[in-house]
Amino acid sequence: MLEEMNIDRSEIENLLRRRFFYDQSFSIYGGVNGLYDYGPVGCAIKANILSLWRRHFILEDQMLEIDCSILTPEIVFKASGHIDRFTDFMLKDIQTGECFRADHLIEDHLEKLLEIKDISDEKKTEIKRILPQIGNMNATDLQQLIEQYNIKSPNTNNNLSEPIAFNLMFSTPIGPTGQMKGYLRPETAQGMFVNFKRLLEFNQGRLPFAAAQIGTSFRNEISPRSGLLRVREFAMAEIEYFVDPSDKTHSKFETVADLEIQLYSAINQINGESAQLIRLDDAVRLKLINNETLAYFLGRIYLFLIKIGIDKNRIRFRQHMSNEMSHYACDCWDAECKISYGWIECIGCADRSCYDLAQHIKFSDQRLVAERQLSIPKQIQVGEKRLNCKMIGQLFRKDASIVIEYLQNLSENEARILHEKLQQSDEKITIDNKEFIITKLIFTFETIQKTIQVEEFIPSVIEPTFGIGRIMYTMLEHNFKIRPQDNQRKYFTLPPLIAPYKCAVLPLSSNAAFNPFIKQISDLLTQIGISYRIDSSSNAIGRRYARCDEIAIPFAITIDFDTLSQPHTIVLRELDSLKQIRVKIDEIIFVLQNLSTEKVTWNEISRLYPTFIEQQTKRLENVE
Template sequence: MATSTTKTGQPLDRAAIDSVLRRRLFYTPSFEIYGGERGLFDYGPPGCALQANIVDLWRKHFVLEEDMLEVDCTMLTPEAVLKTSGHVDKFADWMCKDPKSGEIFRADHLVEQVLEARLKADKDARGVKVEVDEAKEAKKKKKISQKAEKLDDALVQEYEETLAKIDNYGGDELGELIKKYNIKGPTSGAELDPPKAFNLMFQTQIGPSADKPNGYLRPETAQGQFLNFQKLLEFNQQSMPFASASIGKSFRNEISPRSGLLRVREFLMAEIEHFVDPEGGKKHPRFEEVKNTKLTLLNRKTQLSGSTKCDEVTIGDAVASGLVDNETLGYFIARIQDFLLKIGVDKTKLRFRQHMANEMAHYAADCWDAELFTTYGWIECVGCADRSAYDLTVHKEKTGAALVVRETRAEPLVVEEFQIDLNRKKLGPKFRADAKAVESAVDALSQDLREKLSLELEKSGKIEVPTPGVGSGTTELEKDLIKIEKRKRTEHIREYTPNVIEPSFGIGRILYSMMEHVFWIREGDGSRGVLSFPPAVAPTKVLLVPLSSHPDFKPHTKKLTHRLRRVGVSNKVDDSSASIGKRYSRNDELGTPFGITIDFQTVKDNTVTLRDRDSTKQVRASEDEIIDAVKSLVDGEETWDDIAKRLPAFEGQEVE
């Protein structure tokens, strides 16, 4: 696996960035003074601000730009809802247990970890110089002992092909791989139990009278949006297509969360459900705006061949060739990339991977994941799925609710079909308690079967109708009970169940991956870390630095603080006794993009210096000009290069 590097080309040291993030309280393990609980984390002040800014930008980029209808639905979900949606039966990962140590592992992750470790040992044995993440390797050595052995070339290729297809394996196949490659318990060396399905949802009890769990903490925000579809359609004045959006917490009982913020049990999601008419190929009215957007795509066919080689293609070409199923799916894939780049994701560490058949969610017709490369490898951060009409259909069938669109046809449609008349006066007394079930089964007969049965009824005077759950599964009906005739009817109203395109964002995963992408080390002066957040998402936009504690500086500092807040620019003051250089350096670790220094020249003429975090260059101008410049930079209207061209450079005080 390739090594993640910083923007300056340095190998990215995960231990270094974790040290900065925890020391600066971006996040911390939950319940730490009680020993902590795996897979649960708390965000500190800069982490909260960073997350809030990412969510704010997400709302502007999607909800505002696409005119979406935002809803906030409950996290508690009755069991019946998730049983109907398929989550109770199918929302699971494969786990295997070490019977000797009692450790439990997610089966696909264990296979992946062992094979990668063996490939690394093979490269070491061949004398291939490979840059590695030392922290990751130290952990691997502790958990999985691998001698530096040369592997047969054919086995190396087999391992690489297996890793490329790892997401396509089910439980039985993972069990076979564990046996085939002699994968044992990492600490005990014991043979592992066969993989078992483990449902990831947290059960809970809703209400004091329930004597057993009767609900779940939601595993996604989508179901609330589907259940409110009819109300949202009415709110939207029956206009199609439209999209709803929801931002909120979801919960998944991860089998073995071991990757920091990337695999947690409680997390923030931002999901979109774009409802579209299935007729007409799922076109999107704004697809022309994005069709020339270039994307890095890893398609299903390439993965099944055992390769991870990506292609760079425009989304227009991908849709035209059928690689991406339709325009609406393609439109959102392009918009997802645009959003990720806005918040600071490195484009060279972004790819879209198509789901293989075996890993496809039970509802999906096609799905692409936006994956970001980190020190943990490629991490799925956004899923973009065509859920077809699955969810609305199953909830409609279960509840009888009209989760459909009804539109007046421009031209009436004449339909010729086989229609059935039942003699209910005779049907009831004959079948008694089963009468309703028989009637429902008859109503559900397809047109092809109705045609066949009409000929049989005319010929023999009776027919056998499939009636699941009644008697032997078929019911005889004579011609005095049923009539089947071909008739014409005119439809003035078209009724259909919309299809759904769903972009689903894991905010925590995006946040952590982006922090790795923007982290780098400033060489010299202690080799301090820098988080180069784009101004739009940086937790604090401006650091105000009085040259000293001289009382003449305080009025200017206070005035600048209030003026910046009035224009919506977050700022904080560092008037500690440390040197200006040290004060700026510790705020570089917090990702603060700009700094304003108040000095004795400020007292004389109301001018201040403005510092750029990444280049450490400065300009000097009046307070009004600097505030206008900062506002322009934060809003993305100008870059630092633009500011440096129009405001005078300043070469005075800085480092220590």
């Protein structure tokens, strides 16, 4: 566990910045909180995580990937609820105006109280009961805690304002007039919902199916902190799995049914119990997890996290409690990972019911529905609007089209009410500030009985959401190591699939005789798409090995004086074990291709080739 390793987080973060995995954006101007630039190493790792994500999820389940606009008109977020509800509560220092996120400030204050030695057991119990609930409290509850615990501004000890709701979306006008209001998307999901109809058509009208999207999202965090864990601009990978709400079984559930994972249920949290190890099949059978499809994705998420190098002993799935569950969700679990900051959410997986599509149907007046064949035809009541378009044309002439459009767009309930009123008297309506008299001769509404063999329904959605920056930081922290023989040698050991470069090419010295072999090997690596770095600097080979280790290069090719002899061979070194083998140059591509794609392990390869101990050919380094 991380605590037992006694690792100083600052050592990890210093190495990440020194080797330019990432750094604060615009640092030469003082930087901007919550914005980060990825350097060459960070870019490569991020790209490899996303590449593996595509293979693990999109290819495995034949998902439909799309790429939607970041800039989004206001109506979309009005429909989704983001305009009204996508907020955090903010506190202001009364004197300085400095802003704080309310739940974080209160949590930090209470956690510090727990560290006080003379605090009573009763008070500790009370604080521990309150802490899990703070993130879901309303303004009144937060203000009560501020008063109860006499919480002040942390930097000045000044009084704080009452909690203020702050919308986290970045707004921007669209177009030169600014009349159309837009936002930078805070998630990628809405693009998949508004394209549901096209996606369903592409899938030949069949459910279930999954849409997937990878892209950048933006949240105007009140007080960004903890490096990549809470930022204002970040990469997301999201899946929307559209399924018939009457059948949430999954055809591939048996592939994950026997997985045992740590589930931290709502009941565990309420009772103050730890997470429990449980088979996914048992969790579904016991209704701990709402349905098979949700459990299937929890299993796939678990396997993905392990595959990219996250420690399985530091993964748990925490169920949302009733006070934090979205009003439309049937069930929701967060994949949390334990790092030096504590348990942090990396992935959310929710059964969002049919809320999103229902909202977009309401606001767009589009039929975002699917169909199911009925085994037995059934009778339904259908409301029909009947318009006498000829008479409307005669009465309203050039305005006939807007009257027809108005009447056609009436909801079923509105049409029924209008029909009932028209049976008593004519009705006056206003369209675009013009008044029109509607009579029962031009509009009626009646309910008829209809036999159907196909039934329309709004699909439910299972939504796994991945925060790529959080996943990446967690993976790096879980794979940070220190050489036991030298505590100054710090490095990362990542799975070859994720490593930024698969190998390094290191000539033993600057001897010109090595140059043809550097070119030969680099050409071979380039041809088969294996990423590599050449380090031909004058530093000692040990220092160059250390540089490669710091940026998690799993394998290093060393060209030495034995390489010059027939048959031409090189030394291949593995990062974590430091073991070395001697391999012929014409075989190195086969070896590296299999190692970097994890088709074979280092132990398997090392048994096939002689262990390297020392050079057989002795040459003086200054002979050039």
